Amino acid sequence: MIDNINDWKRAGEIASQIRDFAKKVVKVDVSLLEATNIIEKKIIDLGGGIAFPVDLSINEIAAHYSAVLDDKTVFKDGDLIKADIGVHINGAIADTAVSISLNSKKELIYATDKALAQAIKIIRPGIALYEIGEVINQSITEYGFVPIRNLSGHGIERYQIHAEPTVPNFNNKDKRVLSKGQVIAIEPFATDGIGLVTEGKDSFIYELSRKKPQRDMRLRKVLDYIERNYKTLPFSARWLAREFDKNNILMLLNNLERQGILKHYKQLPEKSSGMVSQSEHTVIVDDKPIVIT
Secondary structure, rough: OOOOHHHHHHHHHHHHHHHHHHHOOOOOOHHHHHHHHHHHHHHHHHOOEEEEEEEEEEOEEEOOOOOOOOOEEEEOOEEEEEEEEEEEOOEEEEEEEEEOOOOOOOOHHHHHHHHHHHHHHHHHOOOOOHHHHHHHHHHHOOOOOOOOOOOOEEEEOOOEEEEEEEEEEOOOOOOOEOOOEEEEEEOEEEEOOOOOOOOOOOEEEEOOOOOOOOOOOHHHHHHHHHHHHOOOOOOOEEOOOOOOOOOOOOHHHHHHHHHEEEEEEEEEEEOOOOOOOEEEEEEEEOOEEOOOO
């Protein structure tokens, strides 16, 4: 539920600026790492906190494709990039995404843009979740594509990017209703594939799941740094490599993951290698929805 609406609105203002900025940064022959660093620095320069590592997911990768240590990926002509951006102010998160065409699949982008706009039109207290999914599904299929059924929007709470409820991209028969003051991210994904994602490669994006005492001083230092700087927000191994021994940080993070202390987000490719588009806004549920992004 909403508290101190000014934090949420300020996060949304910055996220909106960053979304537009990303469209100018992501170009053919620009590297993924360079673009990511530029966008993340801009969030800080505008006075925001980074709510999760900037994802620039390419082509069939639907989500969680973020630059890794010494990343050599370069954007190419024909790529379709999903720029997924999160900004927070005191833990109040604005989550937004835009698909960027480098001469590729513009009609796929239109499908998710339209679906997002149509979904926002019906948001109000008392709307059932399945109704949102039905509108998104209808909008996407009108363009000849399919929604990705096992990706969804979500609720947002302070310092928690993924909270209840799940906001579906198809009619999943969920009759739970939205309440006034809820913060939700609506994020249609469309594809020319079969409409399912699977777990792919490591993203090296982590999130603190639970606390557990550590005897190893190195693990204690890393865990203390994570708790102090990110709390329960997702973070990148790339960031920690600036503060700790670059050659050891992945080993230490893997140790914490094995203990169940850290959750590791996997890249999410479309199962049939179909191209994927994404559009996303964060909305505060009200009689007239407040789109903060």
